[in-house]
Amino acid sequence: MLGSNFFGTIFDSTTLTGNDFLIATVCAIVCGLVIALLYRIRNHCSKSFFITLAVLPPAVQMVIMLVNGNLGAGVAVAGAFSLVRFRSAPGKGQEIACIFQAMAVGLATGMGYIGIAIIFTLLISGLMLVLNLLKVGDGPGQERILRITVPENLDFEGKFDRVFDKYLERYTLDEVKTSNMGSLYKISYHVITKADISVKQMMDELRTGNGNLEISLARPVTVMDEL
Numbered sequence: 001m002l003g004s005n006f007f008g009t010i011f012d013s014t015t016l017t018g019n020d021f022l023i024a025t026v027c028a029i030v031c032g033l034v035i036a037l038l039y040r041i042r043n044h045c046s047k048s049f050f051i052t053l054a055v056l057p058p059a060v061q062m063v064i065m066l067v068n069g070n071l072g073a074g075v076a077v078a079g080a081f082s083l084v085r086f087r088s089a090p091g092k093g094q095e096i097a098c099i100f101q102a103m104a105v106g107l108a109t110g111m112g113y114i115g116i117a118i119i120f121t122l123l124i125s126g127l128m129l130v131l132n133l134l135k136v137g138d139g140p141g142q143e144r145i146l147r148i149t150v151p152e153n154l155d156f157e158g159k160f161d162r163v164f165d166k167y168l169e170r171y172t173l174d175e176v177k178t179s180n181m182g183s184l185y186k187i188s189y190h191v192i193t194k195a196d197i198s199v200k201q202m203m204d205e206l207r208t209g210n211g212n213l214e215i216s217l218a219r220p221v222t223v224m225d226e227l
Contacts (some may be wrong), residue, residue: 009112016065018038018110024065028057028109031121032102038125039098042132049095053102057117060106069113094128101125104183143222145220146171146189149179156187159209169194184213191219 010020036053041047108117110226150156164171168191175188193199199217206215 006115007113008115009206010114011112021065023114024061024112025058027114027117028061028106029054031105031109031117032057035098035102035105035125036120038129039094040130043094051085053098056099056102059107059108061102064110067133067144082168084178093214097128107181112204113169142193144191144216145174145216146191147214147216147218148187148189148210149215150185150187150210152178152183154185156185156210160206163202164191165203167197168192168204172212 005086010023032054035057036045036050039053082166101121105117105121108114108120129199147161148156150159169192170190171185174190177186178184179186203215203217
């Protein structure tokens with residue numbers, strides 16, 4: 001069992017010492033690196049977002065140390081942090097969760113709760129990693145972008161529904177545009193494939209309906225630098 005001192009604060013007085021500051025800062029940096037590294041294992045992560053996760057805990061820790069006990073300064077800093085939302089691009093749910101995790105670690109280290117910060121970092125980052133490895137919440141199929149080229153004289157509306165119903169869980173028509181001086185239509189669908197389908201068989205059946213023109217099935221484009 002962990003002792004009560006492990007969960008207590010290292011600050012035993014109102015005056016911050018250099019030793020306490022170094023311990024808290026090193027802990028915040030290490031925890032930030034752990035959060036960033038474990039997030040990157042099973043997720044697409046830009047360099048910008050990786051650095052953000054790594055430096056956010058020590059940054060929040062410094063702020064908490066400076067405003068400790070000063071209510072007015074704390075309210076002003078809270079308002080400043082709220083402005084960050086309006087200077088950021090929207091991110092995925094897991095990215096936002098990691099940012100909150102990094103801020104919570106910064107709060108803990110800023111108040112001297114080193115043990116709590118370490119345990120919280122390992123538990124939450126480990127939980128996210130396990131859930132990603134187990135693919136919790138993933139559907140049976142895969143998300144794809146399907147692009148089909150058809151001649152201008154082909155009525156494509158409903159033309160491929162039989163093939164779609166056979167191989168796809170869901171499909172949505174996203175875009176239709178003309179090409180080659182209007183002699184061709186290029187149609188884009190956002191699709192979810194069924195589990196364990198044969199992509200070749202699906203493509204072969206689609207080719208019989210579009211005059212053997214170009215067909216592509218690709219992964220959706222992911223914006224790497226969302227945050």
